[in-house]
Amino acid sequence: MNREKLTVTIITYNEEENIRDCLQSVKWADEIVVVDAESTDRTVEICKEYTDKVFLNPWPGHKEQKNFAISKASNLWVFSIDADERVPDELKNFILEELKNPVFDGYRFPRQNYFLGKWLRHGGWYPDHVLRLFRKDKGSFGGINPHDKVIVKSGKVATVSVPIIHYTYKSISQYVSKQNLYSSISAKQLPVSNKKVTISLFKVVVKPVWKFIETYFIKAGFMDGIRGLITAIGASYASFLKQIKIWEINNLSRE
DSSP states (O other), X not given: OOXXXXXXXXXXXXXXXXXHHHHHHTTTSSEEEEEEOOOSSSHHHHHTTTOSOEEEXXXXXXXXXXXXXXXXXXXXXXXXXXXXXXXXXXHHHHHHHHTTSOOSSEEEEOEEEEEXXXXXXXXXXXXXXXXXXXXXTTEXXXXXTTEEEEEESSSOEEEOSSOXXXXXXXXXXXXXXXXXXXHHHHHHHHHHTTOOOOOOXXXXXXXXXXXXXXXXXXXXXXXXXXXXXXXXXXXXXHHXXXXXXXXXXXXXXXX
């Protein structure tokens, strides 16, 4: 039985440690499109071993780069994956079977997030559903950077139980560095999104404390042992950084 053809899209920047395993897990796709933000390592070289559709595009932002990748897809159906993610055989088989007669316009999958080498099952890290398979005439990336997400504006979306594998942070240093980077991006995106946010001492104190309580206790992060504690503290730290960086933008720019 014939099926709909599929394009896998990936955005990259200095991902030579991750990209080969990612590409290997999706080499069965009809087309692979890679958009690279001018990497200085061997990322592009490795990608060209798997596809001739490698495009260079200076970094415009997460959702913008992913939408640029979608625009380069030749097929109606797109599966967007990050360089640190993998498609296991079970998911591959589901996608190929579903595309024989798709009844939905988008498909949302859980992610198995591995943190410091272990799958986190609590603290909001699982099931962590993400919409990644969709018709490009129905969906595109929206949200506020760096937390982009696929939005299907018209059509039906299914939630599937078959997971994407996600290898997140390999070290504490990488985790802290990414929290710092993402909190800066989030704070700077507020003027772009026309969302006026006022910062008070109360918010700076209470929001990080609440984030820790939510992650560690309410979402049972404590059941993931020391890693659960680290991620709860990390979430609280990221919230604190975001609040004071918004304060910095709102106040220091006027002084």
